[in-house]
Amino acid sequence: xxxxxxxxxxxxxxxxxxxxxxxxxxxxxxxxxxxxxxxxxxxxxxxxxxxxxxxxxxxxxxxxxxxxxxxxxxxxxxxxxxxxxxxxxxxxxxxxxxxxxxxxxxxxxxxxxxxxxxxxxxxxxxxxxxxxxxxxxxxxxxxxxxxxxxxxxxxxxxxxxxxxxxxxxxxxxxxxxxxxxxxxxxxxxxxxxxxxxxxxxxxxxxxxxxxxxxxxxxxxxxxxxxxxxxxxxxxxxxxxxxxxxxxxxxxxxxxxxxxxxxxxxxxxxxxxxxxxxxxxxxxxxxxxxxxxxxxxxxxxxxxxxxxxxxxxxxxxxxxxxxxxxxxxxxxxxxxxxxxxxxxxxxxxxxxxxxxxxxxxxxxxxxxxxxxxxxxxxxxxxxxxx
Numbered sequence: 001x002x003x004x005x006x007x008x009x010x011x012x013x014x015x016x017x018x019x020x021x022x023x024x025x026x027x028x029x030x031x032x033x034x035x036x037x038x039x040x041x042x043x044x045x046x047x048x049x050x051x052x053x054x055x056x057x058x059x060x061x062x063x064x065x066x067x068x069x070x071x072x073x074x075x076x077x078x079x080x081x082x083x084x085x086x087x088x089x090x091x092x093x094x095x096x097x098x099x100x101x102x103x104x105x106x107x108x109x110x111x112x113x114x115x116x117x118x119x120x121x122x123x124x125x126x127x128x129x130x131x132x133x134x135x136x137x138x139x140x141x142x143x144x145x146x147x148x149x150x151x152x153x154x155x156x157x158x159x160x161x162x163x164x165x166x167x168x169x170x171x172x173x174x175x176x177x178x179x180x181x182x183x184x185x186x187x188x189x190x191x192x193x194x195x196x197x198x199x200x201x202x203x204x205x206x207x208x209x210x211x212x213x214x215x216x217x218x219x220x221x222x223x224x225x226x227x228x229x230x231x232x233x234x235x236x237x238x239x240x241x242x243x244x245x246x247x248x249x250x251x252x253x254x255x256x257x258x259x260x261x262x263x264x265x266x267x268x269x270x271x272x273x274x275x276x277x278x279x280x281x282x283x284x285x286x287x288x289x290x291x292x293x294x295x296x297x298x299x300x301x302x303x304x305x306x307x308x309x310x311x312x313x314x315x316x317x318x319x320x321x322x323x324x325x326x327x328x329x330x331x332x333x334x335x336x337x338x339x340x341x342x343x344x345x346x347x348x349x350x351x352x353x354x355x356x357x358x359x360x361x362x363x364x365x366x367x368x369x370x371x372x373x374x375x376x377x378x379x380x381x382x383x384x385x
Contacts (some may be wrong), residue, residue: 003383005340007348007356007369008051010039010378017071018370024346024360027369034065034074040116040169041335044382051382052141054115054127059083060104062112066141077141078103079127080112107144108135117144117335119171119197123180128168132159132185134197147197150343155188162186162230162247169334170234172242182234182242182257189229190244190257197313203257204229220287227251227260232273233334237282243313245275245287245334252313263313268300274337277363278345283312286319286339286347286363288332298329306347308363322366323357330355335378342383350376 007018007027014032021027039055051071056062061082065074081103082298088095089102112135119129125137127144150156159166163186170184179196182203189204204226204317230247237243240256249264250272264270269289278284286308291300299305304323307316330351340346354373359366 003342005342005346006044006382007338007358008044008377008378008380009043009350009356009373010042010053010055010335011354011374011376012038012166013374015039015042015051015065015071016370016373017051018356022342024342024358027047027358029370029373030071032374033061033071034076035066035119037065038114039065039377040114041118041378041380043118043120043159043256043380045120046382046384047213049139049382049384052243054079054118054123056114058113061085061106062114062129063106064115064118064125064137064141064144066274077137077144078106079115079129079135079144080109081106108146113165116167116169117171119173121173121181124196126173126176126181126197128171128183130165130167131219132166132168132188134168134171134183137196137260149193149198149287150191150200153191153200153202159185159188160229170231172234172236174236174239182236184231184234184244185229186232187230187247189230190234192257203253205259205262207259227262233275233337235277235285237277237285241282243275243277243285245272247271247293248274250313261313263309266306266316268318271297272332273334274332274346274349276337276339279339279341280345281310283307283310284345284362285313286337288337288349290331296329297331301326302326304328304330306349306359306363306366319363319366321360321364322368323358333377335380337378338379338381340381340383346381348379348381350379352376 005020009016016031042053051067053065062080063078085102103282119126127135135144172182174180191200228248232245234244242253249270251260272289305318330353337349352357352375356370
């Protein structure tokens with residue numbers, strides 16, 4: 001089963017959409033959309049085709065863009081004003097010259113610097129912010145309210161920023177039980193809620209693996225009892241089976257994050273950003289290791305490879321066919337890898353050098369389907385039901 005696929009890209013210069021033909025062989029690039037905003041995450045609703053894009057920054061302010069027509073037109077719901085609003089409000093002559101007026105006061109100005117992630121929990125749309133906080137919309141993104149249960153967590157005063165700041169970058173929900181939520185915060189760790197975000201539990205504990213598994217656990221000595229709080233990306237496979245790429249390795253949790261098993265053994269590095277899971281096989285996982293935090297953050301030996309496991313991380317194999325094998329110095333960021341629901345499943349990733357690569361055979365072979373785009377910050381797939 002193939003079918004048309006749209007790959008949704010968040011970039012530093014707006015949203016781009018890559019549309020495939022029925023065989024996922026030919027691709028058309030559309031964009032940029034969203035007024036050139038820096039867009040950290042884009043998701044789509046397979047039922048309605050609605051697309052949401054979250055991003056912004058100090059100049060533009062922060063908000064969620066919404067398109068009901070596949071990306072042709074967009075509406076902005078602004079959560080926080082930026083410096084541009086103040087600039088044109090103070091210079092009516094310039095505002096008239098460019099044909100723009102300052103946006104009305106946004107409800108969370110001064111509290112939200114940018115939005116980093118989106119997720120659906122039943123009919124509720126969720127947005128993760130910088131500084132780390134969670135917002136909810138029950139009207140498909142038109143208006144927003146904070147979920148204060150997360151930021152009221154007792155550990156919140158101790159949360160420390162990662163390299164990009166204190167960001168809530170991953171939101172997961174169980175489609176069959178949407179009151180069950182998980183978020184990833186750099187660098188505060190994994191948090192879970194089982195009451196739609198009213199209360200939260202911090203879940204970063206290493207499992208009590210026996211000595212025979214010790215080679216699979218790779219964390220630095222500062223985190224001897226947990227996985228480390230710098231979560232890079234988090235995915236849900238099925239039920240309570242979760243995987244994550246962490247600053248200190250790759251981990252699997254069979255119990256919704258209550259305990260984590262290290263599954264880094266066999267990979268060339270314990271550092272990377274994205275992780276993706278098969279839409280039907282919870283044991284099939286893909287990661288893209290980088291050479292290290294302080295070593296340049298590019299593929300080991302400057303040779304690109306996506307590493308695939310078919311057994312839940314017990315073993316790994318490098319998938320290189322079609323990827324640049326030498327002098328490759330790109331970075332693939334935390335939200336920049338995704339899968340589709342076709343058979344065989346497609347896998348997609350974008351780079352900070354503006355390329356997008358696709359595999360329509362679950363990683364065996366790769367093709368560059370777009371190049372010379374802005375820095376790709378996120379990759380998701382919209383495949384209409």
